[in-house]
Amino acid sequence: MANQGRGVRLRGRREECATLRALVGAADPDSGRVLVIRGEAGVGKTALLDYVHRQATDFQCARVAGVESDMELAFAGLHQLCAPLLTHLDELPSPQRDALSVAFGRGVGPAPDRFLVGLAVLSLMSAAARSTPLLCVVDDAQWLDQVSVQTLGFVARRLLAEPVVMVFAVRDNADVLSGLPEMFVTGLPDGDARKLLESVVLGRIDDRVRDRILAETRGNPLALLQVPRNVSAAELAGGFGYTIARPSAGHIEEGFVRRIRSLPVKTRRLLLVAAAEPVGDPSLFLRAAEKLGIAVDELAPAEAAEVIEFGSRMRFHHPLARSATYRTADLTERREVHRVLADATDPELDPDRRAWHAAIAATGPDDAVADDLEASAWRAERRGGIAAAATFLEHAAILTSEPVKRGSRAIAAAQAKRDAAAPDSASELLAIADLQPLSDLQRAQVARLRAQMEFSRSRGDEPGASQISQAAAQLRSAAERLETLDGELSRETYLEALAAAMYASARCGDPGLLMSTAEGARRAVSRLDTLDHPADHLLSGLATLLVGGRREGADHLRTALRMWCARAGERDGQDLRWLSLAFPIVHECCAAELYDDGLTHELADVMVRYARDVGALAVLPAALSYRAGIHVIAGEFNTAATLLDESDAISAAINYRPVKYHRLHLAAWRGVPADALALIEPATKEATAKGEGRLLGLAGYASALLYNGLGRYQEAFQAARRTCEEVDLGFHGWCLVELIESAARIDELDEAASALHRLEERAADTGTEWGLGALAGAKALLADDEYADALFTEAIARLDQTRVAVHAARTRLCYGEWLRRRNRRPDARTQLGDAHEMFTRFGAQAYAERARRELTAAGEKVRTQPDGTGGELTAQETQIARLAAEGFTNQEIGAQLFISAHTAEWHLRKVFVKLGITSRRQLRSISWAS
Structure with missing residues (x-):
């Protein structure tokens, strides 16, 4: 090591140390900074964390290290990290304060959304850093419990203006910290590695042995430091018998194993207690040692061997020393130690860790321990620790002796594993459940869970995933089985099945699947005496629309949405669950089936506000995208883009796939071919690979919209005709407009008339200015001259009373083009000028340019204007x-x-x-x- 600045600089880590000094020594204290240090075990990540801690003399520090045996306890790592900051808890807004209190077991209440907990931690760090900058150091992040590392990943992505520095150390593998600024740490350069080796070896090293050690350790500092303990002087002097392998966690740990095995038996037993107790609580350690009948002085040989320190906390010198200690013991010894720790843990203060130790100590089925684990699962779930709850339930099922109860617990554990995004574990638990004596309802629940996981897999990121239509069919079958067993669960499953069938559509699946699912959904709803819940109206509305009852279906859909708007302030958990199921289809059905812009705007505002108020970040990205779609048709492209950017940022922060549907719609309206096609073409390929017919249809609609704006009517006609071949809910009505216009332009009048008839079936009975205005504008494109003028005038008058400004502008464009062809140039210039001004203000470049060309042809010179796509503000x-x-x-x-x-x-x-x-x-x- 060498002196440089504050403290010491690590040997061979000049660039790494400079990066870390810059991290805590930046001139601007009001900015959040994050770094993830990646590297294999023993490469020196912990030493770099110690270094940055020493450099941060002007910072307060919060630090935590992940422990593998503590991975299943929800929020355990986050609680330890935040413990020094909790004096600022009262400075948080009450929803955030309550969420954090429940998550940390300091209070009681409903399970908080885990991302609301993330916002609370962000606010807590910001409050703590108000007077003194804060350094948060997280070692072995790969061993933190899942919800803690997810929360910290969310916080790290939302830091911006806070004087907070977060530094993580993690093994070199993909995780939820991916995408954050990274520094990869590898072995030391040969020169530094040689000096380090020579500094720890007393006596002569044979040159060839030294070179072999350097080559095979690849500069791993911990492997080099362990050479004197793992290799004899004779081996170093001549190389006889030396067989070191490439450094790895296993090899480096083996050095600790040999060192630990050389210790006295009682010392090893106390080390095992410390290794099995991840919190490092010395008082708990002392109680456990007393129960074992071993004096704490017996730990001295381990301290002398630099394996562990015994002070205010039990601390192993290296995480691999802990795992080596645990590995050295046999299964009987581990169970005995966990049993002692369970007995020594206070059941009132820490019942969950007590249950966990008891579970590991169990040698066979133990119903009392299983009951405690189930209670721990519900506590974890109330805190929002779904991954921990799933693990508790999994072990509870394994330890349950009674087959019926084991089956129930296995199903509950599988549901929790599925919710925690662990489908493989969920499948294994369902296999256990299958072997138990299940009721008909439970077997239907198992079928539903399998169908849900199949649907999730079908929409995954990997090409060639299972076809969505297969998952939709499985969901429909599960819903049918549940009809006579649990009506509410059946209707919920039918809504999932409808959404899945609509995603697949007949383009990529069974042509009759959607209709048969809709018929089943109507049957399930018909069993109710009254429809009291908005979800039931929604299901009835969607199903009825699909089977052809347009007016009745629209009435139910409108009622559902109005009920949701009225009840949004109640924070009904059931409402949120149903909304999350319905989000993929609500927007298109509301906006494009009801043609009710007032209700559409109200619903958009309510959904976003509701998701924000309850901290439901899992729902918020879709809600923001929904509202962005409303702003697109209002001609507010900049606002739409802002909302979509926020949606994508939150999706990235919570490791979700971004919602892409409305980006295609916005890009098509903006009308920049390169930008739009850069979204449309990959979406088409993805939809084809995954069997997602709805995305394929949307890509076709976006293509038709784009090409009509560009005046490439033949291409627009081909795209619109393909898309409109299948009757669909949502954007199908909008695509009929594209088909009517493009067909009229290229004299495909029979095709245009057929599309107009279908549009009239959808819009004539809406009773809204939007629906009737859209229909009048479409009729005008095909009407004789004596009627067209009046129809265009009616369409504009109606659409001007709505907030669907893009359609009002487009109708003016079509009217102006019609007027110019009739040589009514002054009137044409009025309509075309208004259309040009509106499209330019929106940022709809293709349609603005089309209006400009028509204005020029009508005798008016128009200077090409830049699109209105931004200002100085981000x-x-x-x-x-x-x-x-x-x-x-x-x-x-x-x-x-x-x-x-x-x-x-x-x-x-x-x-x-x-x-x-x-x-x-x-x-x-x-x-x-x-």
Whole structure:
């Protein structure tokens, strides 16, 4: 080591140390910084964490190290990291404070959304760092419990303006920290490795042996440091019998194993207690040692051998020393130690860890321990630790002696494993359940779980995944089995089956699947005496629309959406579950089947506000995308893009796939061919590979919309005709408009008339200005001259009373084109000028250019204008400024956007500079419409 700056610099780590010094020594203290240090076991990640801690003399520090045996305890790692910061808990908004209290077992209440817990941790760190910058150090992140590492990954992605530095050390493998700034640590360079080896070996090293050691350790510092303990002096001097292998966790751990095996028996037993107890609580260690009848002084040889330290906390010198200690013991010894730890753990203060130790100590079925594990599972679930709950239930099922109860617990564990995104474990548990005496209801539940997992696999990222239609058929079958067993569960499953069948569509699946599912759903709803819940109206509405009862179906759908809007403030967990099921299809059905822009806007606002209020980040990306779609048809492209960016950012933070449907729609309306096709073509390939017919249809609709804007009517006609071959809910009605216009332009009049008839069936009975206006505009394209004028006028008058501005602008464009062809140039210039101004303001480049060409042909010179796609503010700055203008405080803005209040304030300072203003009051005079 060599002196440099504060403390010491590690040998051979000049670049790494410089990176870490820069991380904690940046000139701007008001910015969050994150680094993930990756590398194999023993390569020196912990030493680098110690180094950055020494350099951060102006920081307060919170530190935690993952322990493999503690991985199943929900929020265990996060709780340890945040423990020094909890003095700031009262500074958090009450929803965040309550969520964190429940997650950490300090309070009681409903299970918090795990991403609301993440926001609470972000706010807690921000509050703690208000006076002194905060350094958070996380070692062995791969061994943290799943929900802790997910939460910390979320926090790391939302840090921006906070004076917080987060440094993780993790094995070199894919995990939820992927995508964060990384530093890969490899072995030392040969020169430094040679010096390190020579510094720890007393006596002569044969040159050839030294070279072989350097080559085979590949510069791994821990492997080099263990050479004097693992290799005899004779072997070093001549190489006789030396057979070192490439360094790995196993090889390095083997050195610790040999060292531990050389210790006295009682010392090894105390080491095993410390290894099996991951918290490092010395008082618990002392109680366990007393129960074993071993004096604590027997630990001295292990301290002398630099295996462990006994102080305010039990601390192994290296995580591999802990795993080596555990590995050295046989199964009987491990069970005995876990039994002692269970007896020594306070059942009131730490019942979950007590149950966990007892489970490991069990030698066979133990119903008392199984009962305790089940109780721990429910506590974990209430804290939002679904992965921990799943593991507790899994072990409870294994330890249950009574077959009926074992089957119930296996099903519950499989459900929890599925919810925790562990489908392989869930499948294994369902196999256990299959061997038990299950009731008809339980067997139907098993079938449903398998179908749900099949659907998730079918929509996965890998090409060639199972066909979505197969999963939809399995869901329908499960719903049918549940009809006479559990009506509510049956209807919920039918909604899942409908969504899956609509995703598949006849383009990529069984042509009769969607209709048969809809008929089954109607049958299930018909068993109810009254429809009291919005979910039942939704299911009835969708099913009825599909089987042809358009007016009745629309009425039920409208009732469902209005009931949800009215009840959104109640924070009904059942509502949230049903909404999450319905999200994939609600928007298209509401906007394109009801043609009710007022209800559409209200629902969009309610969904986003509801998801934000309850902290449901799993639902929020879809809700934001839904609202973005509303802004697209309102011509507010910038706002739509802002919402889609936020949706993608949150999806990345929670490791979800981004919602892509509305990006295609927005790109098609913006009309930049390269940009739009860069989304449409990959979506088409993906949909074909996965059998996702709905995405394939949307790509066809987006293509038709794009090509009509560009005036490439033959291509638009081909895309629209293919898409409209299948009757579908949602954008099908919009695609009929594309087919009518493109067919009319290329004289495919029979095709246009057929499409108009189908559009009339969908829109004539809506009774809305949007529906009737869209129908009038489509009729005008095919009408004789004596009727076309009146129809265009009616369409514009109706659409101007709505917020569907893109359709109003497009109708003006078509009317202006019709007027010009009739040589009514002054009237044409009026309509075309309005259309051109609107499309230019929206940023609809293709349609704006089409209007410009028509204006030029009508005798008016028009200068090409830039599209209205942005200003000086970034998307997030615009959103924060809008909320501030509406009167929200920084804390409220932070809660809305899942950032800290400090970050909101930081953004507003930049907004004021960019806009040349000095107060929030001035923000209110600025138009934030688009």
